[in-house]
Amino acid sequence: xxxxxxxxxxxxxxxxxxxxxxxxxxxxxxGVLRAINFAHGEYYMLGTFGAWFAIxxxxxxxxxxVVIGVVATAVIAVVVGNFVMQRIVGAPAEAGVLxxxxxxxxxxxxxxxxxxxxxxxxxxxxxxxxxxxxxxxxEQRILIIIVGLIVFVGLELMVTYSRIGKAMRAVSxxxxxxxxxxxDVRHVALWTFILGAGLxxxxxxxxxxVNVSVYGGMGELIxxxxxxxxxxxxxxxxxxxxxxxxxxxxxxxxxATYVGLQFRDTVGFATLMLVLxxxxxxxxxxxxxx
Amino acid sequence: xTEIVRDQTMTPAESPVAKTGPDLRVPFGLALAALACxxxxxxxxxxxxxxxxxxxxxxxxxxxNLLLGYTGLLSLAQAAFFGIGAYASALLAVHFxxxxxxxxxxxxxxxxxxALPLGIPALRLRSTSFVMxxxxxxxxxxxxxxxxxxxTRGDMGLAAIPKPxxxxxxASFTVSGTVGFYYLVLAIAALATLAVYLIVRSPAGRNMIxxxxxxxxxxxxxxxxxxxxxxxxxxxxxFAGLGGSLYAHYLTVVSPLTFQMYYSTTMLIIVLGGGAGxxxxxxxxxxLFVGLTEAxxxxxxxxMIAYGFFLLALVFYFPxxxxxxxxxxxSFLERRK
Numbered sequence: 313x314x315x316x317x318x319x320x321x322x323x324x325x326x327x328x329x330x331x332x333x334x335x336x337x338x339x340x341x342x343g344v345l346r347a348i349n350f351a352h353g354e355y356y357m358l359g360t361f362g363a364w365f366a367i368x369x370x371x372x373x374x375x376x377x378v379v380i381g382v383v384a385t386a387v388i389a390v391v392v393g394n395f396v397m398q399r400i401v402g403a404p405a406e407a408g409v410l411x412x413x414x415x416x417x418x419x420x421x422x423x424x425x426x427x428x429x430x431x432x433x434x435x436x437x438x439x440x441x442x443x444x445x446x447x448x449x450x451e452q453r454i455l456i457i458i459v460g461l462i463v464f465v466g467l468e469l470m471v472t473y474s475r476i477g478k479a480m481r482a483v484s485x486x487x488x489x490x491x492x493x494x495x496d497v498r499h500v501a502l503w504t505f506i507l508g509a510g511l512x513x514x515x516x517x518x519x520x521x522v523n524v525s526v527y528g529g530m531g532e533l534i535x536x537x538x539x540x541x542x543x544x545x546x547x548x549x550x551x552x553x554x555x556x557x558x559x560x561x562x563x564x565x566x567x568a569t570y571v572g573l574q575f576r577d578t579v580g581f582a583t584l585m586l587v588l589x590x591x592x593x594x595x596x597x598x599x600x601x602x
Numbered sequence: 603x604t605e606i607v608r609d610q611t612m613t614p615a616e617s618p619v620a621k622t623g624p625d626l627r628v629p630f631g632l633a634l635a636a637l638a639c640x641x642x643x644x645x646x647x648x649x650x651x652x653x654x655x656x657x658x659x660x661x662x663x664x665x666x667n668l669l670l671g672y673t674g675l676l677s678l679a680q681a682a683f684f685g686i687g688a689y690a691s692a693l694l695a696v697h698f699x700x701x702x703x704x705x706x707x708x709x710x711x712x713x714x715x716x717a718l719p720l721g722i723p724a725l726r727l728r729s730t731s732f733v734m735x736x737x738x739x740x741x742x743x744x745x746x747x748x749x750x751x752x753x754t755r756g757d758m759g760l761a762a763i764p765k766p767x768x769x770x771x772x773a774s775f776t777v778s779g780t781v782g783f784y785y786l787v788l789a790i791a792a793l794a795t796l797a798v799y800l801i802v803r804s805p806a807g808r809n810m811i812x813x814x815x816x817x818x819x820x821x822x823x824x825x826x827x828x829x830x831x832x833x834x835x836x837x838x839x840x841f842a843g844l845g846g847s848l849y850a851h852y853l854t855v856v857s858p859l860t861f862q863m864y865y866s867t868t869m870l871i872i873v874l875g876g877g878a879g880x881x882x883x884x885x886x887x888x889x890l891f892v893g894l895t896e897a898x899x900x901x902x903x904x905x906m907i908a909y910g911f912f913l914l915a916l917v918f919y920f921p922x923x924x925x926x927x928x929x930x931x932x933s934f935l936e937r938r939k
Binding site for chain 2: 342348396399403405406407409410411413414415416417418420421422424425429532536539540543547572574575577578581582584585588589
């Protein structure tokens, strides 16, 4: 009994790490662009497809496929960032919603048009089980947790010490002032967006060996999982997002085991509504910012 | 090209153009109405089907327009209320065999009643969080439709929903053909448009616009903004529920797919493509949606890609929708006289 609970919590931490890597990109994009990126799950999907393509067509090893997936997504993000996301800076809220919904439709259906809508088998990754403190886990799941920690420590260091990281924090606090003191807001927005899309792709490639199946519509579910996380975490708040992602991952895992698998995908939005009734500005913000 | 000035506070009937010279809009509107009435004489079944779908979508779009165009609240919940209306109507028809008008009205009432407890927490939120919360209604609605199997039959959905039939005492008749349904939907859409017109032209409509323009200011001059937002949210849900009821009776099946982001996106395209905050714009938007769908019937993926590009074009090049272009066309015609 206790053993199963702990096992489910560990599984929850694995999926929480995946959500955290996706969501942190989205929350940073929100902080800088003030726009919810409805296409965020599509970058997760693009990364997975890039890696699947590299493995299936060119027989490349998994680590190379990871790089290819992330780089391919980053290239697409440069295009989308230049033509769409930069224009959203300073636009009204519905412009951001509509434009990113449009991008999501284009990316998702282009992939379906090119590769077909069927499920594909993802064959790479490290699926050998290892036993650790009496628990059996696939190597890939351990890798996901480790990468998740590296990403978050790296991001903390970046936004604290690097030039572009400081600029991101500045822009997320006040766009007008940044423009006045000479920060190129559109440049910062573009880089934040590419970073966020790349992280989503990384998370997709890391999860693919666990989920095994790859299909064009897979991004939508991820977008819908990420949205409640970033709102609960307080929009634009990196640490809050990490905690919210872990809470959601563990809650989903427990609900799937003890309530029913079919209720797993509603946990996020149901929790979100309960949280918003109690704290309308999210769990980790002292006051409403957006 | 001169810049299109954003001016949504004036309804077409009282714009300066209407005050000078004869108004071409009235005869044009009458001609369009007459054309709509005789359309089945020269249109085949398929084009009629497309127009029926557009007229059904016009109802939730009118609701969204009241919410987004007049009160300034961006909601993605229309798909949820559309689905609730469809299921409410379908369940009544399948289990109790009640006549269409009862199902239709019940769908509206049920949707409105469900919107009230959902609106109270949602409307406390500010812009982005409000959008997310309304999106959550769609996701949770879909999950309930999928998992409450004893009531909704889950993924199998409800089939064999009767075509609309009317029964008053001993007399009864069923609307079965496309043409019959077309007239039914046309009449309902016309009534709905009239209802929206009356709401918008009333003092309440002025107050809604005031809330859209500046909520704090509206509150300070004594408009009870909270009740206005809640009531408009409910009205928009009722419109969506009525549309869902028509949809269920027209297609004769409902499934959890009725709760889909696609419907919310479609409503946004209709409202923003036509021009939020104008009634004629939304009607134009629904016809535009038909045109867009018909022009792209080649492949569903291509259609969705084109939808995406259409949304981008709308946001960046026509932020007020396409209706203002038509307005400029009218003023151009009238200046020439």
